[in-house]
Amino acid sequence: MAIIKILGTAGARYVVARQLRSSAGTYIEHLGTRIMLDPGPGTLVRMAQEKPRIPVEKLHSIILTHAHLDHSNDVNILIDGLTEGGLKKRGTLFCPQECLSGDNAVVLRYLRPYLKDIQILKAHQLYTIGDITFETACRHYHPTETYGLIFHLSSQRVGFLVDTLFFPDLIKSYALCDVLIINVVRYKPHPSPNVQHLCIADVRTLLERIKPQKAILTHFGMTMIRARPKQVAEKLSQELGLEVIAAYDGLTLEI
Numbered sequence: 001m002a003i004i005k006i007l008g009t010a011g012a013r014y015v016v017a018r019q020l021r022s023s024a025g026t027y028i029e030h031l032g033t034r035i036m037l038d039p040g041p042g043t044l045v046r047m048a049q050e051k052p053r054i055p056v057e058k059l060h061s062i063i064l065t066h067a068h069l070d071h072s073n074d075v076n077i078l079i080d081g082l083t084e085g086g087l088k089k090r091g092t093l094f095c096p097q098e099c100l101s102g103d104n105a106v107v108l109r110y111l112r113p114y115l116k117d118i119q120i121l122k123a124h125q126l127y128t129i130g131d132i133t134f135e136t137a138c139r140h141y142h143p144t145e146t147y148g149l150i151f152h153l154s155s156q157r158v159g160f161l162v163d164t165l166f167f168p169d170l171i172k173s174y175a176l177c178d179v180l181i182i183n184v185v186r187y188k189p190h191p192s193p194n195v196q197h198l199c200i201a202d203v204r205t206l207l208e209r210i211k212p213q214k215a216i217l218t219h220f221g222m223t224m225i226r227a228r229p230k231q232v233a234e235k236l237s238q239e240l241g242l243e244v245i246a247a248y249d250g251l252t253l254e255i
Helices: 013-017 043-049 075-082 109-114 169-173 200-210 222-226 229-240
Strands: 002-006 026-030 033-037 061-063 092-095 117-120 126-129 132-139 147-153 156-161 179-183 214-218 243-246 251-254
Touching: 002 147, 002 156, 013 222, 026 147, 043 075, 061 075, 075 109, 092 126, 132 169, 147 169, 169 200, 179 200, 200 214, 200 229, 214 229, 222 229, 229 243
Parallel strands: 033 061, 061 092, 092 117, 156 179, 179 214, 214 243
Antiparallel strands: 002 026, 002 251, 026 033, 126 132, 132 147, 147 156
């Protein structure tokens, strides 16, 4: 059995800055392999507060889907923690190249040698860490290099459709997912093309076409919180005949 624990469901600057919801990452455990995905602000604290505690030194991997702060802020403290300050060379970091190079690199150079390995994410590639295999989806339309992920867990394909503007190739990339976890920041589309996030109309289109066994909505901005995510998810369930749920901080899924 695989465990997915969504530690935080905040998904926009206002919600993150005011901590209206937690901005911690998502913990994945399967067959003894432990991963932290997109460790936003407060991830280390949230891990320590969980009951039972999620021990940072027991992580096998950290994965960043992209470099934005709400997905990467705690990556450096997690690297320091899992390697015990560099005394134990262990752990694998998976991330796009932009997380490591250029003006917006988010992983501190002095910490990189602490890790056992660093692997660069590219579109439509297969990766393995311990007993977990995952693949990248197509590159998303987002201001920084971004890739969604599809994990192979207990014969189930679990997709993490992260931040992006809607475009048709998303349907093809996530078509075979049994469980689909979708970042939906906005309730309605933003008038500016520079705000590259999904809205509920986009989610409806994706679910109509992909038809996963279960869909989980998360990463909410203020317009989604005001719309009451639980009610939005229930309405989608009724309209589409699918199981759609709204995540809350600490939601645990058993796959």
